[in-house]
Amino acid sequence: MSGAGEVRLSDVDAAREWMRDNKSRAPVDKVMSEHEAVARFVHDGDYVSYDLSSMVRGPMSLEREIVRQRRKNLWLAAKFTLLDSTLLVAGGCVSKIDVGFAGLGRTLFSAIETGKVQVIDWSNGTLALRHLAGAMGVPFLPTRALLGTDTFKHSGAKVVEDPFTGKKVCLVPAIHPNVAIIHVNQCDMFGNARIFGPSISPVETAMASKSVIVSTEEIITTEEIKKNPGRTTLPYYLVSAVVVAPHGAHPGTVPGLYTYDSGHLDEFFSARDDATMKKYLDKYVYGVKSHDEYLALIGKEKLQSLRENEMIREGYSA
């Protein structure tokens, strides 16, 4: 029994060959601007995955850059998402979304209701599992979720009998995103990256993806990485580009570092029609050339206060 949803099917052998040939094991300096990283690694029609959400440690500076570079026809993995999909849809970048959690915002839901954006329903868990399958280099993984529901019927999953016990089980196909964008706490120039705090599936997503752009709050030395290897979340060979992006998750929070920008989030959420959303984009995305300019627009004082207002620090350091 198969769900009817369109699947971005990928061949595990072709994906392996891509990883062999395009994600080098040479430890080289991968630091570049967000402009260069997005120009090189995000293309029209790509399948794009991100980690966590626009509200928490999301790769917002990279998402804004994707909108700024006017990418088209992206297919998103919305496995735990809040504003991300809304922002990218508002920017006209998206044609399909594998849903998880579609996200929030009238702009997004209108685009789905009018058919401007096609959705394929899964669940957060099965999308994370599809990334895990990609990371494990296997064509599918089994789950006991989705079964019996319309979510299954509209997904691209299958139901089979477990050959060991005869019970029904759901299989979800591996996904190998063209590109993953992941915001991290610390990273060295090679791409060895540290995330502090809980997360969705940064390791699975980076392993499964053909290119990985990491934006980082700060660059640290490889010496520091090597002194505490238990704190490394992503080893360097998973990473294609390293972008330095302090406050890169703004208006969201990076737990333990800065809190979310409540006023800015309200401004975004209140953009419930195309005109208001366009104003938002003109001001915060198209109106600046880079993340640096964006931060200047938000203002040093505001950014400083967001840092001071993050009251919880424990656990968010190496």
Added chain:
Amino acid sequence: MSGAGEVRLSDVDAAREWMRDNKSRAPVDKVMSEHEAVARFVHDGDYVSYDLSSMVRGPMSLEREIVRQRRKNLWLAAKFTLLDSTLLVAGGCVSKIDVGFAGLGRTLFSAIETGKVQVIDWSNGTLALRHLAGAMGVPFLPTRALLGTDTFKHSGAKVVEDPFTGKKVCLVPAIHPNVAIIHVNQCDMFGNARIFGPSISPVETAMASKSVIVSTEEIITTEEIKKNPGRTTLPYYLVSAVVVAPHGAHPGTVPGLYTYDSGHLDEFFSARDDATMKKYLDKYVYGVKSHDEYLALIGKEKLQSLRENEMIREGYSA
């Protein structure tokens, strides 16, 4: 296509019910002696899994206690093993071994050659994967290893066609050990446990197992756990018993804390016949009543020197 090996098959639904009814989510004091823990949670005929190896962060004090209590007919998951299986076989505790890496020692190999112990060949990776399947609550997981080999033929794995691409893939069945024994760096009284350093599959093993005995180098407070949740390896509800066992991995090493006891390891490895092995067991296992007595036998001076001779500390703390 199915391997011919006997499988300790477990039903995922029965395992779920066990976890619901027998591994409580109540945070209660689980600290007990190794005698009590083994008496309560290790039974004749049990399927037993451990993490890492007798040489490195192995649960040696618990393994000695199992021998001391003369458990019989255990079925071992030897997924990365060195002396562990040899010691338990020498103690007469074992009737079957799922091999990964059978381990080292003439005693063990003789027992297999004479049919005293039955082996079922897998690989380290597929045994770790079977624990992951148990931990994920799914009846099997796929892999692209084992295929085409006699290891497959003698395992209990199956080959099926991937319903998405038609390629052949190997499926390994979930395992739910009756009991796992895991040595950790730090643990609180509820069972929240920290491991520092790389490892085999402590999380998967603890999640998949119906009972889990953790032996720990030291007890820490729950306050400490809560200050640094990113450092917790096992959450408390996975753990059935907490045994305080400083130097619990002796004669092996706990990386960053103490080095291995080279002389003692040589003594063990040189026991190549039953009589010498019996002498070893009489002296170090049957001849003492507890891990405390064992440590007294090894001697404070020796233990202190093992601590001093561990030259590498970086990375092995919270």
Added chain:
Amino acid sequence: MSGKPTERNYTEVEFMICLAARLIEDQRSVFVGYGMPQIAAILAQKLYAPRICQVYEYGAIGPEVATPFRRNMMADARNSYRSFAWTTMNTMIATASSGYIDYGILGAAQIDPFGNINSTMIGKDYTRPKLRFTGSGGGNEVASLCWKTILIMEHEKRRFLEKIDFVTSPGYLDGSEQARERAGLPRGTGPHRVITSIALFDFDAATRRMRLIATREDITPEFVVENMEFKPLVAPSIDRLKPPTPDELRILREEIDPERVVIGRV
């Protein structure tokens, strides 16, 4: 008692949250969904169940969530405060799948007599929904894999339908015996309670249909049933649900949601 709601010193959201908080058993694990369930879990832990183990799909195990709570927020430092462990989504789903999670709490837009819920879309054409929602989120996993699911619904007639537009997350499916098991879902799981703004339901063991077991103390069973498109079973004796206590309201209004963004104002 008129049957119709009377003047109250609490909002319907407050009522639902307090009712949910009272249903959460201490020393159990609870998979907490987005929105109202988050507030219910916080309230429960502060007042009734100090040793519940909250778990979240984003990887936090056992946090003592710091307040105030901000609407739409999940996974920030307050949400993850004083956890036992920080992990990832695949670990949390595995934890539920392998039997360690006692309760799940979820909200939904529509529900049918067998506890199947819709949080995906309204309309008949999947490709052109009249109204699109967020989709499953982690809800499908919670409703599939946790032992007992508690559902929270605003009590509006159009939300209680014989047939919902989209089954996002499974209840007892078509209600036939062992329908969940036959579909492959874990044995012995399913919806446990449905909390609405005026009533409480369980599921009849024999028929797996929603059954009214209690009403808010100012509401009659008839009023409850009138305000549902499908007709639930009604238990032989109907309990009366106490309004939020002063303690509950104080914590909700002073500690958890001082700006009353979620709980609203009377």
Added chain:
Amino acid sequence: MSGKPTERNYTEVEFMICLAARLIEDQRSVFVGYGMPQIAAILAQKLYAPRICQVYEYGAIGPEVATPFRRNMMADARNSYRSFAWTTMNTMIATASSGYIDYGILGAAQIDPFGNINSTMIGKDYTRPKLRFTGSGGGNEVASLCWKTILIMEHEKRRFLEKIDFVTSPGYLDGSEQARERAGLPRGTGPHRVITSIALFDFDAATRRMRLIATREDITPEFVVENMEFKPLVAPSIDRLKPPTPDELRILREEIDPERVVIGRV
């Protein structure tokens, strides 16, 4: 040159280790098996390939292994020293399975013409082996999933068999075209080189049979072939393999294995 080995100032184990170390390409990832491969990887990184990324089944990624090395030891603090990351076995197998590991290096007890290896047992009866070994360990995964596998074998006639007693880890299986792919193994993988104490082999692209390409400089091709039960292909021109250099021997004997437990004594 007599064809028979002459007096040497190095052991056969030292020769094999040095040859393996020279074959390891810098800036590549190498899945390192238990025993001799560990020493070869250390030597390679110290001398020829400072930026290889060693990976180990127990979860270490990119260590700069501290010496001396102790026989039978894997996963201690020296082995894990200055890693890029510390993970677990399932993560490492996933890393190989998804295509990130360029080389695997393994030892074995027996090998057949297609590079299938045995590290499980000698004998015809699986339940009563004449001689039992450790079994696969991580070898099956390494030989299945890494792009190129380098095998290290002592050169004894009884180890090179037309048919080995047990195929622990896959070479080119029955040698037929795409035999690995048809079995389900990843496309484009397989044994790359076989290092012995006197010779070096590759695998013929057309037939996937082992092919002699070089001998130790004091050894003739004829001597090599005589000392194998199966007859390998022989390349049109045979290279001569240099003995261990003074640098290699110094590092092996002074830094890596000062007690010469593994490398032995001349």
